[in-house]
Amino acid sequence: MKVLFLGTASGAGKTTVTAMYCRYLARRGVRVAPFKASNLSLNSYATSEGGEIGIGQAFQALAAGIVPVTDMNPILLKPGGGGRMQVVLNGKPCSDVTEGRPMDIAKATSEACKAYDRLRERFDAVVCEGSGSPAEINLRDRDIANIGMMRERNIPAVLVGDIERGGVFAALYGTWKLVPEEQRGLLKGFMINRFRGDPTILGSGIARIEEITGMKCLGVLPYADLRFPEEDSLSDSRGKMSGKDVSSAFLDNLDSLIGEAERSGFDFEALDAIAEE
Amino acid sequence: MDCIRKKVEEEVKRGTVGPDQSCPYHPSHFIGQDCTFCFCPFYPCEDEKLGKFIGSKRGKQVWDCSDCLFIHRKEVVGFVMEEIRRSGFGECGDERMAEIFFDAKERFWRRGRPVMVLGATSDAGKSVTVAAMCRIFHRRGFITAPFKSQNMSLNSKVTRTGSEIAMIQALQAQAAGLKNTDYHMNPILMKPKGDMVSQVVVEGKPLGDYDVRSYYSDFVPGPGRDAVRRNIDFLLDRYDIVVMEGAGSPAEINIYDSDIANMQAAEIADADCVLVVNAEWGGAFAYALGTVELIPEKDRGRIKGIIINNVRGDVEKMRPGAEELEKMLGIPVLGIVPHADVKLPSEDSESFRGSRTVGAGSVRVAVVKFPRISNFTDMDPLFLEDTAVVFADRPEEFEGADAIVLPGTKNTISDLEWMKENGIAAKISSMKGKIPIIGLCGGYQMMGSKLSDPNGIEGGSPSEIDGLGFFENVTRWEVYDKCVRQARGEIIATGGDVTGYEIHMGETDVREKPLFSLERFPGTVEEGSLREEEMLFGTYLHGVFDTQDFRRYFLSFVKGGRPVAESVDYQEYVDINLDKLADVFEEALDMDRMMEIVGAVR
Numbered sequence: 052m053k054v055l056f057l058g059t060a061s062g063a064g065k066t067t068v069t070a071m072y073c074r075y076l077a078r079r080g081v082r083v084a085p086f087k088a089s090n091l092s093l094n095s096y097a098t099s100e101g102g103e104i105g106i107g108q109a110f111q112a113l114a115a116g117i118v119p120v121t122d123m124n125p126i127l128l129k130p131g132g133g134g135r136m137q138v139v140l141n142g143k144p145c146s147d148v149t150e151g152r153p154m155d156i157a158k159a160t161s162e163a164c165k166a167y168d169r170l171r172e173r174f175d176a177v178v179c180e181g182s183g184s185p186a187e188i189n190l191r192d193r194d195i196a197n198i199g200m201m202r203e204r205n206i207p208a209v210l211v212g213d214i215e216r217g218g219v220f221a222a223l224y225g226t227w228k229l230v231p232e233e234q235r236g237l238l239k240g241f242m243i244n245r246f247r248g249d250p251t252i253l254g255s256g257i258a259r260i261e262e263i264t265g266m267k268c269l270g271v272l273p274y275a276d277l278r279f280p281e282e283d284s285l286s287d288s289r290g291k292m293s294g295k296d297v298s299s300a301f302l303d304n305l306d307s308l309i310g311e312a313e314r315s316g317f318d319f320e321a322l323d324a325i326a327e328e
Numbered sequence: 329m330d331c332i333r334k335k336v337e338e339e340v341k342r343g344t345v346g347p348d349q350s351c352p353y354h355p356s357h358f359i360g361q362d363c364t365f366c367f368c369p370f371y372p373c374e375d376e377k378l379g380k381f382i383g384s385k386r387g388k389q390v391w392d393c394s395d396c397l398f399i400h401r402k403e404v405v406g407f408v409m410e411e412i413r414r415s416g417f418g419e420c421g422d423e424r425m426a427e428i429f430f431d432a433k434e435r436f437w438r439r440g441r442p443v444m445v446l447g448a449t450s451d452a453g454k455s456v457t458v459a460a461m462c463r464i465f466h467r468r469g470f471i472t473a474p475f476k477s478q479n480m481s482l483n484s485k486v487t488r489t490g491s492e493i494a495m496i497q498a499l500q501a502q503a504a505g506l507k508n509t510d511y512h513m514n515p516i517l518m519k520p521k522g523d524m525v526s527q528v529v530v531e532g533k534p535l536g537d538y539d540v541r542s543y544y545s546d547f548v549p550g551p552g553r554d555a556v557r558r559n560i561d562f563l564l565d566r567y568d569i570v571v572m573e574g575a576g577s578p579a580e581i582n583i584y585d586s587d588i589a590n591m592q593a594a595e596i597a598d599a600d601c602v603l604v605v606n607a608e609w610g611g612a613f614a615y616a617l618g619t620v621e622l623i624p625e626k627d628r629g630r631i632k633g634i635i636i637n638n639v640r641g642d643v644e645k646m647r648p649g650a651e652e653l654e655k656m657l658g659i660p661v662l663g664i665v666p667h668a669d670v671k672l673p674s675e676d677s678e679s680f681r682g683s684r685t686v687g688a689g690s691v692r693v694a695v696v697k698f699p700r701i702s703n704f705t706d707m708d709p710l711f712l713e714d715t716a717v718v719f720a721d722r723p724e725e726f727e728g729a730d731a732i733v734l735p736g737t738k739n740t741i742s743d744l745e746w747m748k749e750n751g752i753a754a755k756i757s758s759m760k761g762k763i764p765i766i767g768l769c770g771g772y773q774m775m776g777s778k779l780s781d782p783n784g785i786e787g788g789s790p791s792e793i794d795g796l797g798f799f800e801n802v803t804r805w806e807v808y809d810k811c812v813r814q815a816r817g818e819i820i821a822t823g824g825d826v827t828g829y830e831i832h833m834g835e836t837d838v839r840e841k842p843l844f845s846l847e848r849f850p851g852t853v854e855e856g857s858l859r860e861e862e863m864l865f866g867t868y869l870h871g872v873f874d875t876q877d878f879r880r881y882f883l884s885f886v887k888g889g890r891p892v893a894e895s896v897d898y899q900e901y902v903d904i905n906l907d908k909l910a911d912v913f914e915e916a917l918d919m920d921r922m923m924e925i926v927g928a929v930r
Contacts, residue, residue: 060611184611189649216449218577218615225618226611248524248540256582 052081052176052326055208057185057197057238059222063213064244064272066107069180071312073115074305075319076176083176085111088163088196089126090182095139102142103127107180113298114305115178125166126159126195141166156192160199167204176326179206186229201234207325209269210241219243220256227264239325240267242317247274250315270317275308335367340417344409346402358471359505361400368399369408369420370429377437377565395508397471397566404436440564441928442475442599444572446590446631448579448615452606453637453665455496456672456909458573462504463910464919465569470928473563474500476573477556478516478589480526482702482738483673485509485870486814486829491532493517495705499673500571502899503906515559516552518543521738522700523788530555534810544586552588553596560597569928572599579622591627600925602633602662607646612636613653620657632925633662635917640667643916663917670905670912673705689714691886694729696752696771697721698743702736703831706768709873709898713883723755730886731764732756734771736870740803740834741787744774744795753796760798764863764885767798769832772857772866776801776836783807786833798864799857800839809833815869817846821860824877828869836868843867874898 054072058065069085076083085108096109102121112119121142128148129137136148140162148154170177185197200206210226212219223241230238241260243253250271257268313319348354348363355361372391373379379393398404411428412420420428445461447454458474465472474497483495491511501509511532518526521537528535528547538547563570578590594601603619605612616634623631634653639646643664650661687710695707697719710717720726734756737743747753756765767775776795784790785805795803814829826844843856843865856867863885873879876897 058611059614060609062609184614186611186614187649188613188652189646216451218447218449218579218619220581221448221577221579221618221622222611222615223618224622225614225616228617228621229614252540253582256580259581 052076052083052323053171053179053204053206054322054326055179055181055197055200055206055237057181057208057210057226059184059186059210059212059219059226061183063211065180065211066111067308068211068242068244068272069107069178070111070114071305071308072178072322073111074302075309076178077114077116078309081176082174083115083178084117084170084174085115085123085180086167086170086177087124087180087182088167088200089128089159090124090196091128091130093129095127095129098142100142103139103144104142110301111178111180113301122166122169125163128154153193156195156199160195160203163195163200164203167200178326181208184226186226188229191231198231198234201237205237207239207328208237209322209325210238210266212241212243213245214243214271215245215247215274220260223260223266224264227266238264238266239328240269240321242269243271245274246271267318267321269322270312271315272308272317273311273315275304275311332367332371336365336369337417339365339367339369340409340412344405355507357397357400357506357508359466359507360469361397362402362405363400364405364409365399368393368396369412369425370399373429375429375433395510395512395562395566398433398437401436401471404432407432407435438568440473440567440570441926442560442564442570442572442594442597443926444574444594444597444599444601444630446574446578446601446603446619448577448603448605448612448619450576452604453635454573454604455500456668457602457604457635457637457913458571459496459500459503459672459906460910460913461571461922462500463906464914465571465926465928466503466505467910470568471566472504472569472571473506473567474504474513474573475560475563475570476514476575476589477560477593478518478552478575479514480518480520480575482519482700483705484517484519484529484703484831486812486831487511487532488814489532490813492529492534492810492812492831493532495673495703499902499906500573502902503910504571512559512562515555519702519738520700521788522742527738531559532812534808536808544583548586548588553592556588556593557596560593564597569926570597572597574601577619579619581622584624591623591630594630595627599630600632600927601630602635602922602925603631604635604637607636607639607664608667612646613649616653617656620659631659633660633921635662636664638667639664660918660921662921663913665913665916668909668912670909671708671711672902672905672909673708685716685718687711687716689716691715691730691883692728693717693731693733694720694726695733695735696747696756698735698737698770699746700738700743702738703769703870704735706735706870706873707733709879712898712901713879715883721750721752723751726752726755726759729759729763731883732759732766734765734767734774736769736771736832738770739786740770740773741779741781741791741793743770744779744793747774757796760864761862763887764865764882765798766865766882767867768872769830769868769870772868773801773803773832773834773836775799775857775864775866776803778802779804779834781805781834798862799859799866801836801857801866802839803834803836805834811835811868815844815846815848815855817844817852817855819843819878819881820845820854821858822877822881824881825875826869826872826878827875828867828871830868831870832868840866844869 056065090105092105094106095103096106104124108123109119127139182196212223344364378396381389382392384390445457479494481494484492485495485498487510493514497514517529520526575589605616646664775798780792816827840857842854843858845852
């Protein structure tokens, strides 16, 4: 099984949804691993072999019930200020890139694919997370985690739209439209995240997006005041957290999120079907 | 009428004066107005585009043209002065005056041009774009007004006629150089009370409470649409340019037909639109494309430009994407606007997520972050002093605070209960007498001994609860009525100035020493509560920190009486920042193209 969660913007909820699906599969006995080809973050985690990966993937590995390894996030970019970024490749710092000396995208993509292939070998399911928005047309040639992985490995994808700021239908449709035609067919479904209120009010809008894009709506996730690890500095969620330690508190939060999703009619079966393709 | 004629005669003798800086009321309408005809030679013109009849106190109908700007336009003054002098004032009877008025109107009256700013999301930067455009047009000599048909916000302000409008429209009016802000600029204001219910304020007065469904089914199609039409017409009859602001996204296709804040308002005003997208969270091109293409064809043609806003880093990196977007949509990108580093009051709870500290000064002011916190912009002027303001919603965050503010709230009773349950009330009580504590509006009501809501007006169901007991005061909500008025006066203890405004339901029986003496016709009234030895302060006034006198007075109680930094007048400070904001936009936007879209010429 394989699936890629793409966001319509940063902070749309990709990291959490990826963790949620990892947890969902793991609870049903599927051997699952998270994957994010490339991550831009200063929050990193040290694996047991002493490799460095984004904190989001470590958290997702916890959700999957496995030990984090560097293959889950082969490329980590750590902004160092002044336009300088440290590239961590397969867990080890490899070089600094700057505007004048950018990253070798072809090489990075090939390393990402190798890491992905290794996970596919070892696990039944690989649940992937995209990075930022896949519709940054000014950066299309440099994209690895979204369009890059779809192109190289034909991974079916699901769009996550955040409704909290409004404009979610525009974001879903616009993102779909701006994904290059060759990859657009891989966009199989979408979901609406962080909704407050009665979801039936969204019905006509969802139907319209399904009709014009051909993507299936998997569901509407209610706004959950739960705390998850922060990947970047933009989101500032605090939310509830309780339990004997941080790990079990996160797992409890994921379980209640899955419960909420199931109660609200989230279509996990359709998601499974997309991942099985 | 004779007395007005006499005044006009004096005005004609004196000649053109332009903006009269020597007048204590200047500028009564807008910065740059011509004050030559303080008394209008055409009064009462009875032209319904410029004024209306209102009932006087004695029951007579009188002509009210207090919102008319026509006679304060430079070109009108020049023409009218010349015409009157040509005929000789003595020869200008009613008939000749009416003729001059007719000619002047024929020559100079034009219906204003509307332009609408839409946002791809909440927080896209619509409000600041409108503020920037108001300031740019004002600087270019256009008499400009902001307009937002419907605003959901708990930050409101009081106009000179005692109406309530959203704080942000008042700020935009300031950007436009206007002094006569009124409800026309925000005819519908929704103030969320919790549980999906909002108080709906129409044309400055509370109409009632609506939930989402009743708002869309009962209010929007009838009174809502009418209010939008009436007020946009009002502004277009008086101003050169009306910069309209949309609400949320215009592409919410599930509620498109009942959305009066976006494309329907544009249609009513026959306005062309520009779409603002916030680049900060990524996905800006997708949001822009999706928004335009999801708007039904009949309305899509109104969108004449796109603004990519709030770009951090190199704006040139966005350029190739912007060009591709232009090609796909056939709509020009008017500019890629860098993140503007300005300090202006912000509006939504959206930009207020999470707890945050503002400022890095040495005096730590903890503000209770109520779930229904309102008018949190009251705290903005504190940033001019040596403070760090923390919005706190957990008891431990009050530890080590040098001062505490209990701000306003849309629901005093439920927020007081919230504060008691989570331990903040106990924490603050334990700090009483050790550091200065001030309650503003709802926070002031909480500081009393009892709060009684026998009809469930504030809390939803009848209740009576104990306050914090810092004051002996008792607050009661008897009737669904709101006190809305501006205030000015002095701090009793120091004689310093204070200004502000009241917006509240409920009345308080004050049993404490008063804090302020306010001017209220025909004399003065006492307001607020004070226990100086316990460092407890309470007032209904919002905006109390705007004057330096009161800021300094309050902060002087901070331990050790720490000296505070030199600071400027808050309104002046806001004005400087509005200019900076306008500079950023003017620099980034294709202004020729923008002026073409607006279609206003001078």
